[in-house]
Amino acid sequence: MVLSSILALTGLGFVAAVLLSVASRIFAVKEDPLVEKVTETLPGANCGGCGYAGCEGYAGAVVHDPSIPPNLCVVGGTKVASAIGKLTGKMTTEVEPLCAYRRCDKNAGHVAQRFDYKGIPSCAAAAALHHGSDQCGFSCLGFGDCVKVCLTSALRIENYIVEVNEAMCIGCGKCTKVCPRNVLQLIPKRARVAITCSTQDKLKAVMDVCKVGCIHCGKCVKTCPAKAISMENDRIQIDQKLCLEYGDSCNHACASACPRGILRLHGPAACAGRQNEAV
Template sequence: MDPVLLKLALGGIAFLVCIGLLFGIGLALAAQKFAVEANPKVEEVLEVLAGAQCGGCGYPGCEGYAEAVVNDPDVPTNLCFPGKAAVAEAVAEITGKKVGGAANIIASVRCSRIDGGVGQKYQYLGYETCAGASLAFGGPQECSYACIGLGDCVASCPFGAITLENAYPVIDAAKCVGCGSCMRACPKKVIELIPLKARVWVPCSTHDPGKTVRALCKVGCITCKMCVKACPAGAVSVENDLVRIDHEKCLAYGPECNLACVEKCPRKIFQTFQTEGKKAGDLKAA
């Protein structure tokens, strides 16, 4: 090789090595200057969390929640739904925050399309997911607010708490921890979380006017508002043509509640909600 070329090549290599070394030293100094000291409490919290990585807390995994609950004074200790009260108390002890028990909640399906005899407007042929089917004219069900029944909620549940029976999701009360994964996966938003001790629930999600509902579903809500007038606790309301129950108000009214909403509903949509002793298949609307 030509001595001049060799000298130039070696010089170039030496220059690149020097540049790399300078960059390395600069990065090391920057890392040292801006380093954030790890809080050992984060690891302690991680050890007591359920480790389900379900995302029910609203953070990216258990580590995300551990960092937030340790470093942010406004993040409560009761967001690990799988861990419930025991984990909430342990996290509170580690972080020095006020002890709060995790709310005992469960997923419920706000749809009665089977019992209501809701038909199909077309035969769906495509990717077998609710999200995919909902893109085709709002889904195959005649009621555009009905459960599609292809099992996106089943696939999303990290605890195996949901099964499909006759293309309808059934919640296993013994397995559901109320993490909300199914609720977020449902494109029709027919799944909601309600307290385990709730008195009543309404398995209907339609926003359609009464005339339309009567034509499509035998038991769909027609928003007659008789339930609103009958509730002595003022816990029932109609918002955007959808019946909603304030379960805190309902429960706070006390044991003298006569469940007038159940009796007054002309379509018998209001149902009592009891989970004690329930097994798989019991928590369904039809």
């Protein structure tokens, strides 16, 4: 009785093992060992910052498609990019480490409330109701839709506005996609100047609701020697690449020209500025 049960189970197990090993031979799918190696090189955060459905998706694409650059992984940065470049034999260019930047400073601007919002506590829902409860229609609503999608807890809500911890931010851009007001924007971590307002309103409409809102005077556009600042969809935009290429010789002309203090020093320059103030 015992013997027969042992024999039957061993037999079944053996048959299953043989069948599976035979099947694995017959049905073997040739997988590119390179894809596996690239996948191992990638951080494995599956954040989707590269635009693919996870690290494996990007690995497959970068190996098989010669037109896809090896430096799309923002989390891995230059180190991973050069490793992938080596594996796939592609030219590597430096990866600019990005971080999210909040284009709103509604607390400093004393933006008042138009009504008391007591609905679903999410930015998307609040933004859908009469353009949000803030006087400004382009402000950070502070319900933290971005915080929910952040992979690294780089974001937190403080005083009804989102605070970005740039050291923790990996620059995947998930938050910029989820923000219903496009308040969060990806900029290079070493960006020299950043814009702290995202309004599309002009002059009085801005003056009335916010003390630090962009009134679209265009002074920055005119002052910038690198022609890096432009008006896009009624919002000022800095072409950070141009700005960084031009370097510090302009002495942050745009920031000093801005009458509303919206263009602010960022990165190492901002730290130096703060230190000077402290001294």
